[in-house]
Amino acid sequence: MAEYPLQGWIAGVQTLSDKKVVVTQHTGPTSYTQITPGTAPAQPTGGDSITAQALGLKFIEAVMVCGDSSGKYGGYAFQPPVNTSGNPAGQGAAATKVPLQWVVSATGAEVAGAVNLSTFQLTLVVVGF
Numbered sequence: 198m199a200e201y202p203l204q205g206w207i208a209g210v211q212t213l214s215d216k217k218v219v220v221t222q223h224t225g226p227t228s229y230t231q232i233t234p235g236t237a238p239a240q241p242t243g244g245d246s247i248t249a250q251a252l253g254l255k256f257i258e259a260v261m262v263c264g265d266s267s268g269k270y271g272g273y274a275f276q277p278p279v280n281t282s283g284n285p286a287g288q289g290a291a292a293t294k295v296p297l298q299w300v301v302s303a304t305g306a307e308v309a310g311a312v313n314l315s316t317f318q319l320t321l322v323v324v325g326f
Contacts (some may be wrong), residue, residue, distance in 0.1 A: 204323045219252045219323045225314025238278040245297040254325040256291035262318040272319050273298045
């Protein structure tokens with residue numbers, strides 16, 4: 198998986214108050230693994246993921262999924278819980294990695310396991326610091 202910050206943004210990142218906003222195109226995995234729900238407050242496992250480091254951030258606070266350009270796939274981002282272990286003091290819901298679930302836009306169903314998504318890119322808007 199690769200991240201491609203959109204051109205026209207200085208280094209792909211803009212600052213909004215004390216937060217950074219990154220708009221990126223996230224390439225899917227070569228073999229997708231379906232999401233397995235976690236038991237609260239644990240996050241789900243499987244799926245795909247986006248890391249703060251790949252975006253030039255230390256922590257991710259929110260991810261908005263805008264879908265892929267073909268219209269075939271969309272997705273969901275599982276936001277970090279408020280008390281994520283390792284959060285910097287006073288930062289609430291922040292994580293170094295956020296799970297993504299890919300879905301088929303026409304049906305809303307999760308993409309089947311082992312599907313190659315490496316030729317598709319979800320556009321993501323990521324807020325972090």
